[in-house]
Amino acid sequence: MTFDLNDFVYDLPSDRIAAHPLPKRDQSKLLVYHQGQIRHERFNNLAENLPAKSLLVFNNTKVIPARLLFKKDTGADIEIFLLEPISPSPIVAVAMQAEGKAVWRCTIGNLKKWKPGIRLHKSAGGVEMTAELTDREKGVVTLSWTGEKYFASAIVKLGDVPLPPYIKRAADAEDRERYQTVYSRNDGAVAAPTAGLHFTEAVFESLRHRAIDTDYVTLHVSAGTFQPIKTESVRDHHMHSEQITVTLANISALLNNSTTIAVGTTSMRTLESLYWYGVKLIHDPEAPFRINQRDPYLNYPELPSAQKSLNTVADYMSRHSLDTITGETSIYILPGYDFRICRGLITNFHQPGSTLIVLVAAFIGQDWRRIYTEALENGYRFLSYGDSSLLLP
Structure with missing residues (x-):
């Protein structure tokens, strides 16, 4: 297992960074990684590539100007x-x-x-x-x-519109619509949860047709998402904090489905943070909803199942008559992290040396580099307005 920053860097030519969105959201490329095998699809075929009876969890934050x-x-x-x-x-x-x-x-x-x-x-x-x-x-x-x-x-x-710093142009009228998911609802993000930019009503209809469930959490994406890692060891990076909101209905959906797929790294960080909040509540029944970047790496004598942790959060919310709960997370997902909730990830292709690359490497291991090489060799567009991937370890 490596934590050297250089091991999370790859060569990204500037002409591979998508400066504009495609004319149609769901016509982006989709790289499917399933148990070590790679194949190439279009995003509008997403539903056909998902495990039966999956639960897709989206981040419904809305980008503010x-x-x-x-x-x-x-x-x-x-x-x-x-x-x-x-x-x-x-x-x-x-x-x-x-x-x-x-x-x-x-x-x-x-x-x-x-x-x-x-x-x-x-x-x-x-x-x-x-x-x-x-x-x-x-x-x-x-x-x-x-x-x-x-x-x-x-x-x-x-x-x-606050376009990312690597898009070297001024925002225009098109960005007001396209740098926003079609299901955005809760104002507060200063960057889009870009994995969701590919979804259209036609894609949602195909999900319904195949009995794929959907649910929505909120993480207000902060500008810290673009902060590069500057330390020699990725473990020494100071992770930014972001505000998250989950509901009792979210917990119920997670408890009733064993194949949860996060739409985007922000959804993944929210769901995994929810597990760790349950762990905190088991040790302190009135613990605040605040997940620090080191929390998953403390020496716990024993860790609960996902079901027990989620039920603990639900019990806390019921005890306090809460339908929704808002907290903060600085969770930092590094190689060696044991994923508790998420079994799959839909995500774009990320910047070299970023915390998002580190998260992807934690999820699928060293194959992340093979995936990125394959994407570069097959003409994929990178970063926020770029193409997508479905990762199923």
Whole structure:
């Protein structure tokens, strides 16, 4: 087993990074890896390649227009990139419904041009917004607006789609629709759960026809998903935290199905985090829903089955009269990790030296490199707007 960063790096030519989506979502290529064998399909044939009576679990987060470009009176541009809410609530669903004022932690482009005490203004579509730098060191910005009641609707008028940094172009009107899954529902992500971008109503119909169940969790994808590993050992990387929400209905669906396939790494991280929350509750019945990156690697005297862990979470929720529960996860899935919930993964092709490559390697072992070589040799498009894979170890 290796943890050397160099062992998770491959050569990705820049012309293999998809800069635009295909005209039709479900016409992307699909590499199917099943018990060591590889074959090539189209995504619209996904259902035919899934195990019978599988449960597909999707991430229904919705990408928000997180890039807000303000212009000073001097003409200098200041870009505010929303990262996570602080007030009126750190819970994303609540913060998106803020009325008139909100405080967010942000990354700020051209910060040196934003002098203390200077308020920035922006208007579009009948909405006017003011930005005030509250904490320069921590990137805390207070935003106030008029013209729309809620923060979610205000930034739709004022913000731009936050395309990944490796897509070297400005976002356009097409990206508002295509850098979003067709089933997106809960505002709060600053990056798309890209494995889901290939799904269409026709694909969902084919899933129903083959009696493949579907369910939805929420993980609000943060900008940390693009953070490269910079440490020599991947184990030393500091994993970012993301907010997740699951329901009692989710747990029931998982308990009633033995073949759970995660649609995307974010769904996989959510489901595996749910297992570890059950472990925490077994040891502390009132433990907060917070999964740290080292939690799966602690020395536990004995670990429960997935069924026992999920039932423990369900019991906690019932005891507290909760239909939904929101927590935070920094789970870091490394080679050697024992997957507790997920038996399959639908995912795009990821950046060299990323935590997502490490996760894929943890799931299927050293064959990840054979898969990526095969994809490169067969003309697959890579990264967010690229093609897809179905991994069934």
